[in-house]
Amino acid sequence: MSISEPAARPAVMHDVARLAGVSHQTVSRVLNGHPNVRPETRDRVLKAIRQLNYRPNALARGLVTRRSRTIGVISFDTRLFGPASTLLAIEHAARSAGYAVTISSLANLDAASVRSAVAALAGQPVDGAIVIAPREGAAQGLRDLRPGLPLVAVEAGYGGEIPVVSVDQFGGARLATVHLLSLGHRTVWHIAGPADWLEARDRVEGWRAALADAGAAAPPLLRGDWSPESGYRAGLELADNPDVTAVFAANDQMALGVMHAFYERGRRVPADVSIVGFDNIPESAFLIPSLTTVHQDFDEVGRRGLKLLVDTMDGDSERVEKPDPVPAGLVTRQSSAPPAH
Amino acid sequence: MSISEPAARPAVMHDVARLAGVSHQTVSRVLNGHPNVRPETRDRVLKAIRQLNYRPNALARGLVTRRSRTIGVISFDTRLFGPASTLLAIEHAARSAGYAVTISSLANLDAASVRSAVAALAGQPVDGAIVIAPREGAAQGLRDLRPGLPLVAVEAGYGGEIPVVSVDQFGGARLATVHLLSLGHRTVWHIAGPADWLEARDRVEGWRAALADAGAAAPPLLRGDWSPESGYRAGLELADNPDVTAVFAANDQMALGVMHAFYERGRRVPADVSIVGFDNIPESAFLIPSLTTVHQDFDEVGRRGLKLLVDTMDGDSERVEKPDPVPAGLVTRQSSAPPAH
DNA sequence: AGACGCAGTGTTCACGCTAACAACAAACCG
């Protein structure tokens, strides 16, 4: 034990200072880009930093500045294409802005799961948070646990007291429905998402509005849970009804399930029935037949969401612009066509 | 300015201590579950904590304990089903183990993108990291920047110096190929993933091995980039070749592209050509026809990956077990059948 | 009865960093 190993502990600011022959404060000034450091001194410090492979301790810095330069994201099931895309865009935008991202995802939407995810994030040192969850409970829970924490919701509908960035769900659903009606279909059946999802509600409204505008009767609503299975089950219910010539599913996965059900029952798409989805997942263009759907620009939503959050965090006061909804766009493919006769 | 607003700054340990009439150290002891605190005192402290909505400052705690109780995850494109599922499983396992998760994802796999993601994570206060990226560069880069940081790779093949948790890609590819051969196909064509992906390489090897075992000739290899488009392009190349009766695609999305190409060219699946994919994405069961594929248990991989990392971080020394690969399983559906004649 | 152990609690220090202020030289001004 007489010869002590040179501990492999990472270098700290003081080590850099010693090697460069300056005080640690000068090192700090160099790191934070302060003016009034002689260029020669700066170079010595930078060289010492490289030589020691020094990197600042973010914890210590955060403790004194009271800012962690980290944001939190609470997201519903990140295996779904929409949340996953949004999360990815948020993360990249955050990195560009110099923020790290801590995630907390929900396995499902029951209250316990939401509470667990929110509590986990509330304990983290984050400067702000983005909620990618369709139920207001999530954002509200976080607001209760961490009052004053800047908060933005994405993909969550409008109207709450928390700023929201979202695709225009209502307009998108309307586009889909109008498209089918304009092809000549008498009416359009709708397979909605879960009733407690704001997005699902907005799409139902858009569908209803388009039908009403066209003077078409609204058939009974069917409900799924976004999964292909649930679309399949709904499809089986519709398959034997000859009145059904056009179906608008609230997402592409359910549309796929519907197509499969019709396929099994021998109803041809689009010859007998037209189908339109929502999301434009990468698979949509290659389904058989390829799927007409409503495109959502998740990247744009993610970017705007992060920008809104950063503005809120930096903003001297509440000078933050209220964002417009991101427009949705119809992508016409093979699964929609005029009715048979 | 004579009456100062009661600043809304969050309570700190000292505030709790004062309210409970104890020292801050006693509060600390209560929080960390130390023995030797009188039950009555503990109750007073807990009450004060609730009353002030106090939550410990993770930054300060991390500074003194030198542990942030946060792990980092570097992941390739989290919009893909595999990485997304793995990430989700890691995150949930991490939360159960009391860790937060900071993510850093790659837009693509070029060196600059990897470097950016790795550098971003290296600056974060993480106790360990999991790399969900198929190229060794990512893990190696992190190792260079943060020597000594516990590191685990998932979904990244075997053989490096970094511990890996992975599905048995070789075995899975073999299963798929053997399945097609045993249906009576003379040989099996393969559409591989990018050459620099370890997973893609393992699947090629498994395919080759199965062909060799059966004494079947190995047709020329086709390459895609995992996307449906690339599968579609490969499918167009194969569609006009009557020798092609069985295709094994390295993932489900490419298999979908192949199916679409064959559909356009009038080759029926499975009557004329059988197709098998890999991953078992949720859509597979509902494609038309439904897709035979190889199932990967991403949840299990994520869980094991986190466990391995936590063991490495906690472990007194390198007493960490070397994990077995997670077995893959064949899921037989409609897209594979005996050849026509 | 005096030494000792132990539960329960308080005091002090250190973690690594930034902010505030102090110190000093050189340059500038009237």
Place this chain on the structure above:
DNA sequence: CGGTTTGTTGTTAGCGTGAACACTGCGTCT
């Protein structure tokens, strides 16, 4: 040419927590 500014650097004081150590009072042992 003395006082003041300006540029550059060092010194000190926290940020909020946990660990180490000190202290108290009470019961136990010899």
